[in-house]
Amino acid sequence: MKARQVNVFYGDKQALFDVDIDIMEHAVTSLIGPSGCGKSTFLRCLNRMNDVVDICRVQGSIEMEGEDIYDPKVDVVHLRARVGMVFQKPNPFPKSIYENIAYGPKIHGIVRNKAECDELVETSLRKAGLWEEAKDRLDQPGTGLSGGQQQRLCIARAIAVQPEVILMDEPCSALxxxxxxxxxxxxxxxxxxxxxxxxxxxxxxxxxxxxKTAFFHLGDLIEYGETETIFTNPKDEKTQGYITGRFG
Incomplete structure (x- = not known):
């Protein structure tokens, strides 16, 4: 994914300023920075979750495989299947463990019958490291799992619709x-x-x-690069100050 000149406004207040970033394929990119710096706002731009906030306005372009995801022709439901999201607090559906996984693939037409559905549920739970703990209780509510298990269930649910990108908004803060x-x-x-x-x-x-790590401060992307470099030899004084704990 490529973001260019991304500006985000909540009403009259600007939350992000001219953010440019290339997100590497098959890598983990961390967004760090103090509270209120814009990192979660930017994350939500990547699957258009900001669309659900009435006063939010996004300018600039974000491309996925060369296609601008903010093009009016883009199907947002399909986009959010390609770019899955895991939230801060585990939020399983009030359904069985099985249905938590099967619900999305059924809606998106990924599975055609019960056998395919069973296989996808098992595969997704295995990928999320939850199969052994959940295989004998698939008909029990997802909300009955522990917090960490619920978060892995939410990851399995995101994987089940076969995304290319997974966004995680502080997935461990409640664990x-x-x-x-x-x-x-x-x-x-x-x-x-x-x-x-x-x-x-x-x-x-x-x-x-x-x-890769991107450091945000007051709505600006201050520095972006290899994680090791950002933490051991940052180029910007603000990055250095945040990493060494002088502010944050």
Whole structure:
């Protein structure tokens, strides 16, 4: 995905200023920065989740495989299948574990019969590292799982509609350290097949899971590059100040 000159406004207030970024395929890109710096706003631009905010206006272009996702001809439902999203708090549907996974593929016509559906549910849960824990309780509510399991269920649900990109908005902020470690391990595995963009407040997490890091401050993209370089030899003083804890 390529973003060029992206500006975002909430009413009269500008939240992002002329953001240019190339998101690498089959890599994890972390968006870091202080609260209110624009990283979640930018993440939501990538699958047009900002469309649901009445006062939000997006300018500039964001291309996916050469197609501007803000072109009026673009089917937003199809776009959000290609660019899946996992939110800060686990939000399983009030349905069974099985139906949490099967719902999207049925709507999008990805599965034609029960056998295909069964196979996709198992595959998605395996990819999300949840199959062994969930295989004997597929008819039980997804809300009955632990917090970490619920978040992996939400990842499985996103995978089930066969996306190309997975967006994660602070996916571990509501989880304990053990569940967080499982999600981080999962992110490592998933990047072989998916492009992942993650918003995180934890610089340690960004350093552990990502190959690229973008540092946002007050709506500006200050610096973007290899994660190791950003954390060990940043070019900008603001990046240095944030990483060393002088502000944030």
């Amino acid at each position: 304990d350290p053990i569940a967080t470690a499982k999600i981080e391990d999962l992110i490592h595995e998933l990047r072989e097949n998916y492009t992942i963009v993650i918003v995180t407040h934890s610089m340690q997490q960004a350093a552990r899971v990502s190959q």
